[in-house]
Amino acid sequence: MDQDPISRLVQELSKLPGIGPKSAQRITYYLLRTPSEQAGLLADAIREVKQKISLCSICFNVTDVDPCSMCRGDRRDRTTICVVEQPQDVLAIDHTGSYHGLYHVLHGAISPTEGVGAGDVRIRELTNRLQDGTVREVILATNTNLEGEQTALYLNHVLSPLGVKVTRLARGLPFGTELEYADDTTLTRALEGRQQL
């Protein structure tokens, strides 16, 4: 069944996070008024990001080279790994400038109610990274909502026996906070005040 091009674009745009049907319509009509070349730049950028960006085979952050620049970088503190749920959390924490270690992106959080178990996020890959003994501290920077807390508890349970210090971001972050929306000062304070679990 062929859909008319305008409805198709509205429908695709409304699948984006934070874009409701109204905004999708507004963007669609904006693009209709936009010169072809400019709209083409957007289409190209979307295509390029999907073609060139993949996941780092070590930390599972998004990258255009594997391993990513952080995992290869010799100026990073290789004794510390900060564990986050999503790639955008790496951006948020790195933006504070107060953390210089490595990262590990889980790509989700454990959520029994939504059927997400430990095997569905990158936990085994994290424990593999701890095998050679270089890493001495793992900072759990999962979100402070229910799933994030459950994930932190589970990780502590799995990681502690491996002989690493396991810390959790300080309580400065209000319950329910998604890391990517926390400001630099709050995040820095939470990092500096991190406590051993």
Ligand SMILES: [Zn+2]
């Ligand atoms: Zn990496």
